[in-house]
Amino acid sequence: MAATVTGAGGRGSAENPAHGRRCRTARLDLVPVGMSDAASLLRVFTDSDVRRYLLDGDTVSTDWVAEEIRASTRRFEAGAGGLWVVRRRDQAPIIGFAGFREFFDPPEPQLLYGLLPQYWGEGLATEAATAACEFAFHTLGWSEIRAAIDVPNTASRSVLVRLGFVPDRTTDDGTAFYVLGRDAARLQVVGGFATGT
Template sequence: MHTELHTSRLTMRPVQQTDFDILQTILTDRFVRRYLCDDQILPPEQIQDFILVSEQTFEAGDYGLWLLHDQLKNMVIGFAGLWSFFEENQPQLLYALLPAFTREGYATEASKAVIDYCFNKLSFPYIDASFDESNIASLRVAERLEMTFLKKEWIDGSPVLFYRKVNSAVA
């Protein structure tokens, strides 16, 4: 079994095949897919691949995606973890919350746990996050995580912002 992460409100466990239904619910939610999936509804095969890639990256590199289980509400509210995007040198921070659980600090809380894991367990020299320029909520999370602006790129005709947090223990 791979590493579980814990915060004051969350139990975070690696995504697995039995999580297909909840991941489909999250990834096809209109609010989530607006920024995460370029507003496209992912077909079941792509969600299955999403799970498979996460399982493979846990096997190969001890990272992937963790489901966020709210201990008090006793339910899965989203996911967070590391995912490879845009041919970057290492995976980036990624998270998604069901809309009922936004604006409660869960994204920041889960992201802090992932960053701590990356820095303390995996010894990453830094962690990046990228998001659409129009995604103000993700910008606020990056700021709360004390990430710094790295660059702006146009990807598929849209402006994408990149933020970075450096591991001071490695730097």
């Protein structure tokens, strides 16, 4: 799957080239989250199947989603990774999110993705995660990407393994940490864009 990164709507700038970037794959459009996406993101983040392994029981409200959007915008403006809404290229509705969010103390950016259940099993999470990783490696210049999942979350583990993530450690609370080095990624750069293998 090829992923391309393009400017979006003039929201990027020479000082902060990452801000406002869109990612496009064979089947998906990923656009930086904005306040107009809040209701759709709330629907994704509060879906019981999506929530099962996500955010360790944090209360997700309209205010929480609005703050996540603001935090993502700040990260993009600072030249770091934020969150994108995910849409199928042939459909308008938001079907999920992908990108990077800070977790832990001290804050550490982690790959994060989630799709509404009706879009599971089609390889779309892998496609969205590939686009996010391509952006981090080739646009932001990251040397590695980290992700954390609950041990029972075998679907997310499969996505990470397909991308080349390797286990780093597992904590007593059942959180498995993974890392993907730029050189170990199962992404082939073709014409400046990433293709999953």
